Amino acid sequence: EKGEFEFRPGPIFAHVILADEINRTSPRTQSALLEAMAEKQVSLDECTYPLPRPFMVLATQNPLEYHGTYPLPESQLDRFLVRLSIGYPSPEVERALLLHRQQADPVETLQPVLSLAELREIQAAVDQVYLEESLADYLLQVVQATRTSKLLRAGVSTRGALALARAARARALVKGRGFCLPEDLQALFVPVLAHRISLAGAGEMASNRRQEAEAIIRDIVATVEPPL
16 A cells, blocks of 8 residues: 555564575575674665574584485585584483373473573673683694695685684583683584585585595594693
8 A cells, every 4th residue: 555665574583593404495595594694684675684682593404315405505504603413312312202292292391491681691601701822722723724634625714713712612601611621622623613614526425525524624633732
């Protein structure tokens, strides 16, 4: 009636976004996530709309079926903090799943464990965790080694180095410390860095490339002496 467009916020305007089998979405949809993940905002019709804080994107990929999928571009993979492989649950966990789902799905009765204010406070506390200079040098030595490796076409970006430092601070905070240790970095080198590198002469299957990338990161880490 007005002859005007009305802005209606879509599902991206949420605190937590779950993109199931993200490699089945079109490249245009994938690229639309880049600004949201990097800048925490959405630009539309010359207007910029901030996304709610905190803002988090969780995405899954099916590691077995590749027909009709679109591999994520390297620039988008670099936006993800970590890449994890879920795999099968242990027999004990799988048994508990069977026994606890006889009456109703436990997901339906989940209750929040933190308020938004508490979560923001914890996120702010991560920035106060101390990363000693020798640990920063250790991190950068590993990053630099990925950039000079003949096995890699492209090494870890500066964004990746910053992400690893922040992830290490977060791990230290979860462990009850106000400072980082070498073990914080060592626990995160593979999940934070392996998806940020490009292999020289990559294999045919994405699963093989992933395993090779993780193996290369482990080998590089093994060659760099951690600080005492």
